[in-house]
Amino acid sequence: MxxxxxxxxxxxxxxxxxxxxxxxxxxxxxxxxxxxxxxxxxxxxxxxxxxxWPTKAHLVHEAAFRDSVTDEPPRTGVLDADIRELVRTTAELLSTPLARLAVPGLIAEAATDPTLHARLLERFAAEGWSGTDEYVRAGVESGQIRAGVDAVALIEVVIGAALVAMLVRGADGLTDAWVDRTTALVLGGIRR
Incomplete structure (x- = not known):
């Protein structure tokens, strides 16, 4: 650069x-x-x-997530498996030791820093999980997903569930059982 x-x-x-x-x-x-x-x-x-980096928060964001892969996850075409993988990878991403230390401060700073807020959205909405909108559209067309499901809202629900679970349960609480229960709840909300 x-x-x-x-x-x-x-x-x-x-x-x-x-x-x-x-x-x-x-x-x-x-x-x-x-x-x-x-x-x-x-x-x-x-x-x-x-x-x-314009601020400490921008630097911490990059340091905490620099090795994280938030690209489009592989899709199997099986809704249950694909949503479970979305939940699992989100939990994994947000429960790394660095993410656990960084995320609370980043959330607080993003509330008052529009450029940091935009960068976080870019990572987790645009860069992260790219292709989810097309996946949801295809799921609606195939009859697996009900009409009106918004891909961004789906990602927000999954990220929000992982963040709250980390606060309530701690990072060790994001177990396979938690992933399974959260996947079931998400599927209940999007399935046709």
Missing amino acids: ANENGRPRDTRIDSAVLDAAAELLAEVGYADLTVAAIADRAGTSRPAVYRR
């Missing part, structure tokens, strides 16, 4: 900053994490960090 001046950006700094952010997030938590500490750990400067 190149900056506006045309000089290529040093990707080693990007990687060092993301690594440092992840390490420090695990060590001190979101509230006590500072960009200064991240820059020091990465061996760079605060301005170098802010050139890449």
